[in-house]
């Protein structure tokens with residue numbers, strides 16, 4: 001990932017911060033702790049590698065995952081997660097995001113990624129450069 005970003009002259013990498021994210025009920029088990037620890041390892045490694053390549057603070061940011069996955073990147077309204085591209089009934093942790101306001105479906109990861117770009121452009125306080133927010 002770091003080499004890909006270097007090749008494409010990516011200045012800033014933004015992660016969803018999974019370290020302090022409270023686990024969903026029924027998920028407070030060992031596998032969740034492993035996920036959080038793995039996230040920290042990946043994040044620290046990426047930051048270390050980026051720093052060694054001359055990027056200030058590593059050029060690595062984190063944002064709150066709660067904020068990025070619930071909001072429509074197009075209009076800013078709170079949307080719901082659904083199972084597929086045509087469904088409009090809520091399904092927790094569904095693969096797609098549906099916004100009632102726009103009446104549009106987006107893949108949940110794409111919607112979250114576009115929200116992350118907006119956070120960075122607006123320099124909102126939820127993103128802290130080079131640190132775990």
Ligand SMILES: [Zn+2]
Nearest residue numbers: 072075099102
């Ligand atoms: Zn919308």
